[in-house]
Amino acid sequence: MRTGRRCFIVVQNNNLVGLITPHEVKTVDRDRWAQTSVQSVMRPLAQLRTVAPETSAVEALELMSREDINQVPVIANGHLEGIFSRGEVLRFLQTRIELRED
DSSP states (O other): OEETTTEEEEEETTEEEEEEOHHHHHTSOGGGGGGOOHHHHSEEGGGSOOBOTTSOHHHHHHHHHHHTOSEEEEEETTEEEEEEEHHHHHHHHHHHHHHHOO
16 A cells, blocks of 8 residues: 555555555665565564554654654554555645635
8 A cells, every 4th residue: 555655554464564665675775676575674563653543633743753753554453544644744734824825
């Protein structure tokens, strides 16, 4: 599943197992890309910060700021509900500002 512009969610047997971003891909020498599995370089779910659907946007943004991350998976009952992304929030706010301008 493609999310936003900076991360991909890794799903196995309909379960979220991790996340991969350009940062993880850059850790692999380019000449090893063809032999490297996503699973070997992704960040496993156990290492990810996640939020619940009822988490406030402010709380999620504070978590992302504190942990210096750009997105957090939204998990409910062990299932991925979506991705909360700093970039998407900024785009939303920019659009609201543009729409308010006269």
